[in-house]
Amino acid sequence: MKIIASVQGMQKITSDLHKKSxxxxxxxxxxxxHKGHLKLISESKKNNDITVVSIFVNPAQFSPxxxxxxxxxxxxxxxxxxxxxxxxxxxxPNVKTMYPNGFQTYVTPNxxxxxxxxxxxxxxxxxxATIVLKLFNLVNPTxxxxxxxxxxxxxVIKQMVRDLNLPVKxxxxxxxxxxxxxxxxxxxxxxxxxERLQALSLYQSLLLxxxxxxxxxxxVKKIKAEMNNYLQKxxxxxxxxxxxxxxxxxxxxxxxxxxxxxLITAFVGKTRLIDNIII
Amino acid sequence: MKIIASVQGMQKITSDLHKKSxxxxxxxxxxxxHKGHLKLISESKKNNDITVVSIFVNPAQFSPxxxxxxxxxxxxxxxxxxxxxxxxxxxxPNVKTMYPNGFQTYVTPNxxxxxxxxxxxxxxxxxxATIVLKLFNLVNPTxxxxxxxxxxxxxVIKQMVRDLNLPVKxxxxxxxxxxxxxxxxxxxxxxxxxERLQALSLYQSLLLxxxxxxxxxxxVKKIKAEMNNYLQKxxxxxxxxxxxxxxxxxxxxxxxxxxxxxLITAFVGKTRLIDNIII
Numbered sequence: 001m002k003i004i005a006s007v008q009g010m011q012k013i014t015s016d017l018h019k020k021s022x023x024x025x026x027x028x029x030x031x032x033x034h035k036g037h038l039k040l041i042s043e044s045k046k047n048n049d050i051t052v053v054s055i056f057v058n059p060a061q062f063s064p065x066x067x068x069x070x071x072x073x074x075x076x077x078x079x080x081x082x083x084x085x086x087x088x089x090x091x092x093p094n095v096k097t098m099y100p101n102g103f104q105t106y107v108t109p110n111x112x113x114x115x116x117x118x119x120x121x122x123x124x125x126x127x128x129a130t131i132v133l134k135l136f137n138l139v140n141p142t143x144x145x146x147x148x149x150x151x152x153x154x155x156v157i158k159q160m161v162r163d164l165n166l167p168v169k170x171x172x173x174x175x176x177x178x179x180x181x182x183x184x185x186x187x188x189x190x191x192x193x194x195e196r197l198q199a200l201s202l203y204q205s206l207l208l209x210x211x212x213x214x215x216x217x218x219x220v221k222k223i224k225a226e227m228n229n230y231l232q233k234x235x236x237x238x239x240x241x242x243x244x245x246x247x248x249x250x251x252x253x254x255x256x257x258x259x260x261x262x263l264i265t266a267f268v269g270k271t272r273l274i275d276n277i278i279i
Numbered sequence: 280m281k282i283i284a285s286v287q288g289m290q291k292i293t294s295d296l297h298k299k300s301x302x303x304x305x306x307x308x309x310x311x312x313h314k315g316h317l318k319l320i321s322e323s324k325k326n327n328d329i330t331v332v333s334i335f336v337n338p339a340q341f342s343p344x345x346x347x348x349x350x351x352x353x354x355x356x357x358x359x360x361x362x363x364x365x366x367x368x369x370x371x372p373n374v375k376t377m378y379p380n381g382f383q384t385y386v387t388p389n390x391x392x393x394x395x396x397x398x399x400x401x402x403x404x405x406x407x408a409t410i411v412l413k414l415f416n417l418v419n420p421t422x423x424x425x426x427x428x429x430x431x432x433x434x435v436i437k438q439m440v441r442d443l444n445l446p447v448k449x450x451x452x453x454x455x456x457x458x459x460x461x462x463x464x465x466x467x468x469x470x471x472x473x474e475r476l477q478a479l480s481l482y483q484s485l486l487l488x489x490x491x492x493x494x495x496x497x498x499v500k501k502i503k504a505e506m507n508n509y510l511q512k513x514x515x516x517x518x519x520x521x522x523x524x525x526x527x528x529x530x531x532x533x534x535x536x537x538x539x540x541x542l543i544t545a546f547v548g549k550t551r552l553i554d555n556i557i558i
């Protein structure tokens with residue numbers, strides 16, 4: 001595996017690969033890799049000549065009150081995992097490389113960025129979309145892979161790709177879960193053992209919501225209330241939101257149906273977790 | 280010359296050219312071509328294997344009160360000119376192709392977009408930057424060519440290219456003028472013969488400003504006042520602004536020097552014209 005830190009280095013490799021008509025699979029990450037990332041990588045390896053992973057903890061997607069400083073950065077461990085997975089290139093730039101002095105250009109799908117996670121985290125998706133666009137321009141991938149766990153992120157990126165005519169296919173890969181059902185996340189390391197136990201209730205409530213919809217319940221308010229009710233037992237859970245949305249554009253549905261996704265976000269202790277389930 | 284109207288058509292051509300390692304020169308225009316555009320094209324033909332011109336009157340860069348509807352669209356004449364110049368490809372999409380239903384992603388360098396022209400025309404540069412980014416993604420040019428007359432536009436595009444790591448070189452080509460000094464513009468067709476005569480005062484005032492700076496005048500306020508004073512004689516001219524700016528980042532300078540550009544904008548009758556001069 002070759003490690004590249006500079007913009008010019010990455011551009012040169014990309015340009016050479018395209019001249020050779022190689023397909024490039026790309027997985028942008030913030031590091032702290034887990035089995036969810038590894039599944040994205042194995043999808044890429046299966047379907048492309050070359051696989052590029054980036055590790056960059058992107059300051060632009062954290063607000064000043066969020067957990068940028070404490071976000072885990074186990075770089076040596078990450079590198080070992082990527083070597084084992086036979087990734088071809090790791091792009092690992094520093095902050096000054098990606099955001100030099102005078103940087104001022106941001107991009108974002110306006111509507112999608114202001115709902116759900118975007119409402120709870122103003123500016124978050126402008127940060128996400130901007131760094132992903134920059135990375136796409138540098139890596140010029142044929143395919144890019146994102147985890148379904150960050151469902152709104154997937155939809156935001158897909159909308160950006162469509163609107164800006166980017167020549168890349170976005171692949172959404174199902175969430176990887178621990179045996180007990182907890183969605184893998186780099187932030188799970190922050191959970192105490194008690195918090196971790198209670199965090200399972202998020203997925204359980206999603207399963208409950210899905211079961212209710214599949215059983216024919218159409219009343220969104222009632223479904224959300226039952227999910228909420230289920231969560232009441234777990235005292236370490238502070239719900240941010242449960243929403244049932246259209247799976248294409250994330251508009252909030254009035255009548256629950258099979259074309260929906262249920263999204264949930266909650267603080268577990270001090271750690272904010274998100275999860276979702278497609279009906 | 281081949282004419283392409285679809286996104287897929289343009290992407291296919293671009294991708295094939297890159298596989299053959301051809302260099303692509305690109306000139307994005309809104310049509311109504313004049314000798315200024317032709318100079319951009321001849322620069323491109325000199326320095327690239329293939330030259331692509333786009334014609335697209337971009338609604339996103341006009342505000343509702345501006346002249347989108349009356350903007351000239353002499354398409355057949357434009358095509359003839361491009362044929363004569365031996366342009367390889369004309370990309371001529373329609374509005375729905377570039378802005379399909381649900382379009383919502385805009386990009387812009389925040390600081391540069393809110394000063395000068397951006398202050399007078401809110402949203403203008405977001406419209407410009409977004410369409411240029413889309414066109415760059417479709418045409419994937421090695422070089423792109425812009426006229427110096429739209430100086431702030433050139434700086435906005437250069438900043439976007441730098442910030443988003445776009446693999447294209449931006450070339451700024453000096454303004455082409457009529458024999459009497461009027462900067463060529465597609466909007467000049469709107470001028471009555473009397474307006475056209477008075478419009479010459481814009482360039483004359485720029486020459487006056489440059490002369491004052493080269494003679495050692497450093498007092499920005501005084502230089503602007505003398506330029507303004509000169510324009511007073513011309514009753515059809517309604518000045519919007521004169522500014523003396525740093526040539527790199529368009530910050531307003533406190534002391535006039537050779538690293539400056541003087542920018543002027545005025546209504547001549549109902550037509551808004553812009554011009555500038557580099558010291």
